[in-house]
Amino acid sequence: MIRTVLRTEHVTMQFGGVIAVNDLNIVVKEHEIIALIGPNGAGKTTAFNDITGVYTPTKGRVIYSPAEGKEIDITGRKPSEIAQLGIARTFQNIRLFKDLSVYENVLIAKHLHLESNFLAATFRLPGYKKEEKAMRADVERLLKEVNLWDVRNEKASSLPYGKQRYLEIVRALATEPKLLLLDEPAAGMNPKETAELTEFIRQIRDHFNLTIFMIEHHMDLVMEISDRIYVLDFGTTIATGDPAAIQNNERVIKAYLGEDEDA
Incomplete structure (x- = not known):
């Protein structure tokens, strides 16, 4: 069933x-x-x-x-x-961080499941650094899978409209x-x-x-x-x-x- x-x-x-x-x-x-x-x-x-x-x-x-x-x-x-x-969602009106890069937009979404606390992140303690490394590897894999790796360093606002739509969907995918x-x-x-x-x-x-x-x-x-x-x-x-x-x-x-x- x-x-x-x-x-x-x-x-x-x-x-x-x-x-x-x-x-x-x-x-x-x-x-x-x-x-x-x-x-x-x-x-x-x-x-x-x-x-x-x-x-x-x-x-x-x-x-x-x-x-x-x-x-x-x-x-x-x-x-x-x-x-x-x-449960992830996108919006009718695109809600990207337009001054951040494609890579940074997706990386921010990965922080939803971050387990390290504020102090660990601030002082970059070993536990946070391990999580950050895993998140960056996940972002790289995801962007390659959806063919956005080549534009990873471009600002979201510089992408054509259709690509911005794709990026918003990919950012939602980053939350797993x-x-x-x-x-x-x-x-x-x-x-x-x-x-x-x-x-x-x-x-x-x-x-x-x-x-x-x-x-x-x-x-x-x-x-x-x-x-x-x-x-x-x-x-x-x-x-x-x-x-x-x-x-x-x-x-x-x-x-x-x-x-x-x-x-």
């Missing part, structure tokens, strides 16, 4: 009189690529924020299973705690996640870049044995890569299924794909 990595149980997020997410029940299974789609304001990023600890849901629970037979209620936990448990949440990874990309990103997402899922949950507006990417899709409308799930089922769902066709029902 395939393990469920993440599930939301009746998650509701209310801001005053506005219900941004309403009774959300999502199941993400190991090694799947799941997409959450819907128009602007549908509640997609709010759902991500509920899962990653940015918000505490008004109602409901978020359950994470990092290993077989182990379940953790992560509802309302701090984002840093959730990241340490093995089991579940990776991607918030509109193809935003601002042209069709060629989107096609390349589609293949990159598939490759990192397989290479790093990841489970991926993404928000995306590019329907070509969503339909090409997703195992299952959830569709939100005003915070409520209106459809779920594989790409073929979503493409043939009349309500989805009319509201989201912009196709004529008689086409």
Whole structure:
């Protein structure tokens, strides 16, 4: 039986009189690529924020299973705690340290699992130096695996837009996640870049044995890569299924794909 990595149980997020997410029940299974789609304001990023600890849901629970037979209620936990448990995310708006190099951006992410304390780091005690050496070796390996080693010394801000998107994903990978949440990874990309990103997402899922949950507006990417899709409308799930089922769902066709029902 395939393990469920993440599930939301009746998650509701209310801001005053506005219900941004309403009774959300999502199941993400190991090694799947799941997409959450819907128009602007549908509640997609709010759902991500509920899962990653940015918000505490008004109602409901978020359950994470990092290993077989182990379940953790992560509802309302701090984002840093959730990241340490093995859930990483990217953001719709790129959040790199733009004046730091590619290498430094990824190295900073490795500090999430640093065991040495502040004093050990300040005085560069043997335990910290050993950890630092291991982290730098991990960064070198990772950058080579994702073909960013050649630009390791370039400032993040100097990279082309598409490469900045890749770097943000790679920085998330540096935290060694089991579940990776991607918030509109193809935003601002042209069709060629989107096609390349589609293949990159598939490759990192397989290479790093990841489970991926993404928000995306590019329907070509969503339909090409997703195992299952959830569709939100005003915070409520209106459809779920594989790409073929979503493409043939009349309500989805009319509201989201912009196709004529008689086409």
